[in-house]
Amino acid sequence: MIKSLRFVFLALFVALQFVAYGQPAERLIQVQVTPDHTNWLYKPGEKVKFKVAVLKCNIPQDNLEVRYEISEDMMKPHQTGKQSLKNEKLEINAGTMKKEGFLRCRAFVNYQGREYEGVATVGFDPEKLQPVTPLPADFLEFWKTTKESAEKWALEPIMTLLPEKCTDKVNVYHVSFANNDYASRMYGILCVPKAPGKYPAILKVPGAGIRAYNGEAERAGKGFIILEIGIHGIPVNLTGDVYHRLYNGALKNYHSFNMDNRDKYYYKRVYTGCVRAIDFIYTLPEFNGN
Template sequence: MITLPRRFALRCLAPLFLVSQLWLSAAPVPTIVPDKAAGVYTPGETVSWTVNLKSEAGVPAPDLVYKIKKDGEVVVSEGKLDLSAGPVVLSSSRADAGVLIIQVMPPEKYALPLAVGGAIYAPDKIKPAAPEPADFDAFWKSKLAELAKVPVKPVLEKIPDAKNTAGVDYYKVTLDNIRGTKVRGQLARPSAEGKYPALLVVQFAGVYALDQNTVVSDAKSGWLTLNISAHDLPIDESPEFYKNLKDGALKNYIYIGSEDRETSYFLRMFLGCARAAEYLASRPDWDGKTLIVTGASQGGLQAFATAALSPKVTGLMAVVPAGCDNYAPRAGRAFGWPYWLSTWGPRDRDMKKVETTAGYFDGINFAARVKVPSLVAYGLADETSRPTGVAAAINVLKGTKEALILPLSNHHGTGGAQNAYFSRAAQWKKAVLTGKTLPPAAQ
């Protein structure tokens, strides 16, 4: 499965990405499968990956190399990989809790991986790389107090002629947030009078318009659904509008204000999530019992923050949540998104200040304050939301929790590798609509 590199990294690594793209166009992509279907191992046990390359008859296998890394960082073995005669089995092991990652790539220096595989050891024993800030709770209490001083002032614009909304009322929504900013999103609910369970959807990374179907499809099933943008932006402008922002004012937005917890771009984002949950719970058409927050990648990070900051949230569902274990390099682990402690991003950052800030926005520290039922899934081939960090976040969750390990999944779930999560999430939502408690019995 292809591991797609981070979008902002492509700008500084464009020539290297071109090399990998040439390989992708010249030959089939390798597959990497562990000998245990679940990809879970006990310390000291050997994992054996089968690396295969199905090419057309008469097409020579390309020259490839491999690296096996402990926690995605420390290389434990590497070498040439000859797939011309068929599949090759590569093995490794580790004696402690953590992850082994195998990368297959062209031999060119700095070439990006064509395929990634993984294995996880004792996932329930993986711990955060560093302790949380001593005043984490005090800081976020003060920020919620700042938010509480700002009236919500909801503005709803009903869109009566929206497509595919039969039986559903669909709105654009604006809420007031801290320091003159706004929370912008879309809301849908069944047209019939009644009280409904609420679903708050928070968005993955990037700068883009919101998809109307995100809320409409769930509203047709019986949910009061609010989907909010991660940015203070209109939700339905042209692609060019968002592209200009992505390449301009919001380029590498993850680093904006990262030297200070008071200026971090994520401060407004996370408080906007808390505001959205507050608004949903204030609506007369909410059933007063169920408010689930859900998201993928950056949305998973926001889901952890929302569930920690909002007492109205009653459940959490997240797939490949990003932003967990910002201090991973301190424990010899590879960094993941948002890469704050990496050398990527603006070169003029004061890294000591960034390190201080990072703990206040780490998904693990929010997860430690989540007491509601949680469904969290992560991929073993994910080099964006590192499995070590997500496992550590799951381990500190305080409520009933269900962890789904996706053994073949990269960050994007290539080839349907995240289907197990989406199937289970549908079961969670069905349980709510049929009056059952969370988590529902496995089916």
């Protein structure tokens, strides 16, 4: 359980770094940004080149203007520019970093009055990064109390089989279970191998944004229970327009809701929801404990 919890918090920390740039999953235009190192890692002083491609309905586009910003992680951009795609691609010289950290490229394309965005972030000796602020004195006690408070609510899981998503090897369910307060629930897609036996489980936490999820039936067919969760306390099998309206309406800028209050901050229920997801996995008869 301890290792699982560590993974959950690390994954959510990484997701939070990208949260400001989340977009609905279904997009007419895709802006792809990739670095010139396949492992996305660099040594201080090494120069980085980002490659940009723009796809419309998965078809590469040409002659579109791309606006880009280069920044160190979440800092203000220190380099901006505009270039046009030539021969369906664009290469951006992003410079380098002289110390460990992260360098980010954001690329934007306007099409039919709407702006589309792609993001890529590379690391410079990230394993050498050190904390820049000490933990609050009551950090561990706060989360211990928070988790214990959430666990007082019975999970009351609901599992609905999705026949149209099932395969010959895997059953696929839309699931929900209690989180940390009255009527607060987490939702996700659960894939379970059909063959009798016990299986290891994977908890898949999302990146930023508000969208539907399909689960991972193909990978589950190789012998894994896979639970893919959303974080917003809403079903994850609705139509795309619902999430688009929430993203631009009631949940716009959700990542900063109550940021000045640790007990009301939006991500508090997200973290507890991930812990409850682990608890839910442990209730599955097909789970082997790994």
